[in-house]
Amino acid sequence: MDVINNIFLIGRQIIATVLGFFLPLPVVDAVIAIISMALVLGFAAVTMMGQVYVERRVLGFMQDRKGPNRVGPFGLLQIIADAIKLLTKEDIMPSRVDRMVFRLAPIVVVATALLIWAVVPLGRGMIIADLNIGILYVISISSVGVLGFLMAGWSSNNKYALLGSMRAAAQMVSYEIPLVLSIIGIIMLTGSLSTVSIVNAQAGLWFVIWQPLGFVIYFISAVAEINRSPFDLVEGESEIVAGYFIEYSGMRFALFYLGEYISAFAMSAIATTLFLGGWQGPILPPYIWFVIKAWAVFIVLIWIRATLPRLRVDQLMGLAWKVLIPLALINIFVTAVVLVPLFQSVAK
Amino acid sequence: MLTAYGYIAIFLVIAIGFGIVPLIISLRERQTRPDPVKLSTYECGVETIGPTWVQFRVGFYLYALVFVIFDVETVFLYPWAVAYGKLGLYALVEMFVFVLLLAVGLAYAWRKRALVWK
Numbered sequence: 328m329d330v331i332n333n334i335f336l337i338g339r340q341i342i343a344t345v346l347g348f349f350l351p352l353p354v355v356d357a358v359i360a361i362i363s364m365a366l367v368l369g370f371a372a373v374t375m376m377g378q379v380y381v382e383r384r385v386l387g388f389m390q391d392r393k394g395p396n397r398v399g400p401f402g403l404l405q406i407i408a409d410a411i412k413l414l415t416k417e418d419i420m421p422s423r424v425d426r427m428v429f430r431l432a433p434i435v436v437v438a439t440a441l442l443i444w445a446v447v448p449l450g451r452g453m454i455i456a457d458l459n460i461g462i463l464y465v466i467s468i469s470s471v472g473v474l475g476f477l478m479a480g481w482s483s484n485n486k487y488a489l490l491g492s493m494r495a496a497a498q499m500v501s502y503e504i505p506l507v508l509s510i511i512g513i514i515m516l517t518g519s520l521s522t523v524s525i526v527n528a529q530a531g532l533w534f535v536i537w538q539p540l541g542f543v544i545y546f547i548s549a550v551a552e553i554n555r556s557p558f559d560l561v562e563g564e565s566e567i568v569a570g571y572f573i574e575y576s577g578m579r580f581a582l583f584y585l586g587e588y589i590s591a592f593a594m595s596a597i598a599t600t601l602f603l604g605g606w607q608g609p610i611l612p613p614y615i616w617f618v619i620k621a622w623a624v625f626i627v628l629i630w631i632r633a634t635l636p637r638l639r640v641d642q643l644m645g646l647a648w649k650v651l652i653p654l655a656l657i658n659i660f661v662t663a664v665v666l667v668p669l670f671q672s673v674a675k
Numbered sequence: 676m677l678t679a680y681g682y683i684a685i686f687l688v689i690a691i692g693f694g695i696v697p698l699i700i701s702l703r704e705r706q707t708r709p710d711p712v713k714l715s716t717y718e719c720g721v722e723t724i725g726p727t728w729v730q731f732r733v734g735f736y737l738y739a740l741v742f743v744i745f746d747v748e749t750v751f752l753y754p755w756a757v758a759y760g761k762l763g764l765y766a767l768v769e770m771f772v773f774v775l776l777l778a779v780g781l782a783y784a785w786r787k788r789a790l791v792w793k
Contacts, residue, residue: 364689415705416701417705421714421715441686445682458679463753485718503742511752520753574717652745660774
């Protein structure tokens with residue numbers, strides 16, 4: 328059982344020992360790091376494909392239809408067919424766009440979505456870089472993501488695209504504050520910004536028990552941050568026809584979708600790490616627990632998408648500034664006055 | 676710690692590559708048959724009127740201003756939160772005053788209807 332639980336760590340140990348015979352130590356560390364990065368990247372890519380499939384199927388069942396079920400068994404190969412189609416599609420670059428920025432924007436979106444994975448602990452000791460400011464890193468990377476949307480909207484030289492990207496900026500900027508404030512309670516309880524020590528601190532009780540209000544605020548603002556329904560005004564296909572990526576086609580268009588799914592799962596992974604105990608759990612191996620929890624959060628995202636209608640712009644901004652931020656401030660106070668002393672006495 | 680940031684730098688390069696590689700693959704596979712109509716700006720079939728890059732509504736700017744204030748606040752709150760468990764009452768009172776000032780600012784912006792989307 329112990330071998331299965333730590334299979335990745337054992338594998339790393341074996342590779343390190345073998346390489347250690349004929350390479351200096353820093354080089355071995357770098358090679359190990361690059362291998363684990365490739366694994367994380369592969370995990371993110373496979374998860375992304377799974378997400379597209381599961382979202383379409385689950386959404387289909389929730390809306391009383393079947394979803395893709397023709398290509399391969401249960402429609403499992405649909406995503407492969409889509410990928411091939413998108414790769415071979417004509418990539419139209421309208422004549423009036425700002426070419427340089429237009430080309431850069433999708434890459435910025437994908438890269439920022441992926442970078443969050445660097446500090447997500449996928450299991451015990453399974454993390455690319457255990458930064459001591461891990462949470463701050465996540466927040467700053469996700470605010471760089473806004474830049475990609477702005478670049479896409481501005482460079483398209485299209486009024487819908489510009490409107491969409493301005494909405495995206497206003498929305499993401501507004502919801503970033505409750506998001507950041509909701510995490511402060513957890514930092515106070517752990518006394519650390521490192522994702523690894525936050526997971527370790529949840530060995531007894533998950534932080535969702537200690538911070539129920541914080542979790543709700545985090546979840547709502549995270550859904551808004553990744554522009555998913557019911558906060559998908561940024562795309563709003565019925566009013567601004569897909570918003571910032573209206574002029575994109577072919578593979579560049581696909582990259583935006585890729586970025587959206589990767590950041591949706593990264594957000595689920597961060598929610599798991601912060602509030603749902605990360606990889607902690609009984610019997611099953613830690614990395615399995617992590618995958619189960621993150622997928623559960625993602626399924627809830629799909630469920631929300633199938634249930635709730637889109638908000639209006641004024642409701643959206645009002646919710647962030649007039650409800651979530653005051654609630655988050657109250658949460659910080661309650662945590663500071665009541666929960667931290669309680670938590671410390673329990674920990675002793 | 677420095678090596679951790681080195682890994683982040685390597686991962687940044689890999690992440691950018693993750694975006695570029697599919698584009699390169701599709702460069703080989705895709706077809707390109709441009710024509711003037713196809714390359715025109717798509718605004719639901721109607722020809723575009725006037726320039727796109729115009730002055731934008733001031734409402735967005737107001738939100739941006741309030742955002743900057745609160746973002747700076749949170750940057751101050753993070754180190755405070757990390758040290759809170761050790762500092763105790765003094766930190767609590769100090770933060771209370773600090774957040775109160777900002778809450779007054781939020782109330783002011785609210786009162787002045789800066790948070791109303793028109």
